[in-house]
Amino acid sequence: MAKVAGRLSIFAGKGALVPHIVETALQAGYKVQVLTMSPRDPIVGAKTITADLDNPLGIIWSLKIFRTTHIAMAGGIDLSDKAREGLIRFANGNAAAGEGMADTPVGDAALAALGKVLKKMTGADLVGVHELSPDLLAGEGAIAGPRFDDHAAALFALETARAIGALDIGQAAIVSGRRIIAVEDIGGTDALIDRVGALRARGLTGTGAAQLILAKAMQPQQPGFVDLPAVGPQTVERCAAAGIAVIAVEAGRSLVLQRAELIAAAQLHGVAIVGLRIGNG
Known part of the structure; x- marks a missing residue:
């Protein structure tokens, strides 16, 4: 990447x-400033402060003091409904709870609304982590692990993930053949995988003739600067423990984290990882 002059604030x-x-x-x-939204050790080379979601004006002040020119969001962010609703009220000009919010998303799309407000109030450009590090994007075809050729089943899984994303529920689904086993909810992908592992232990996920497939896809309404679907070595290990044999990600719209470690984990545990394009992807 060519050298640029800019001051980047990362919501971490x-x-x-x-x-x-x-x-x-x-x-x-x-120049980098990290606004932590989860407990995290300081990162060498970056100014690190805590982002208090109960004080959005304080966040705006931190961005302005740093003279932020670019804003990015990175890492898994767990927000309670109370925190999401607070952000939406801020985005709507501090409307009272429920006022003017009937048609406003409170799920992951709430982060997109916050990003647009931050841009309006600071003038900073919103950038996706894939723009800062394009090497993280999942390619099309085999990514890691053993060969997997049932792309029709993987596409069904990805289309299911896209469908629940359209409802702003989550980004992931797990299927067995053409049977939907479970979808991501507010608990996140890790909780989804663990839940399916428990269902499998009870014999509720089929006969084993069809492999369990975890699919992660970008929400249709989701802007690229917010929380792209991601998989890493921990995802592989969790899937292996739950009996999930395949991970399908949306090519060009998902992130592959710690790629070398992910490839090693996929090989060790026999979990196939593939990237496929769906719809307009």
């Missing part, structure tokens, strides 16, 4: 993506 959640993006941004010439 959990996981290894955050230090990777910080390092990439520093190498690209950015």
Whole structure:
């Protein structure tokens, strides 16, 4: 990436993506500020502060003091409904609870609404982590693990994930053949995988003739700067423990984290990972 002059503020959640993006941004010439939304150790080279979601005006002040030119969101972010509703009220000009919010999304799309307000109030450009580090994007075809050729089943899984994304429920689904086993909810992908593992232990996920497939797809209404679907080595290990044999991700719209470690984990546990395009993807 060519050197640029800019001041990047990263809203940081959990996981290894955050230090990777910080390092990439520093190498690209950015000054970097990390606003932590989950407990995290300071990152070398970046100014680190805590983002208090109960004080959105304080967040705006932090962005302005830093003279932020670009804003990114990275890492897993767990928000309670109370926090989401607070952000939406802020985005709607501090409307009273329920006022003017009937048609406003409170799920992951709430982060998109917040991003647009931050841009309006600071003038900073919103960038996706894939723009800062294009090497993270999932390619089309085999990514890791053993060969997997039932792309029709994987596409069904991805279309299911896209469908629940359209409802702003989540980004992931697990299927067995053409049977939907479970979909992601507010608990997130890890909870989904664990739940299916428990169902499998009870003998409720089929005879084993059809492999369990975890699919992750970008929500249709989701802007690229917010929380792209991601898989990493921990996803592989969790899937293996739950009896999930295949992970399908939306090519060009999903992130592959810690790629070397992911490939090693997929090989060790025999979990196939494939990237496929769906719809307009």
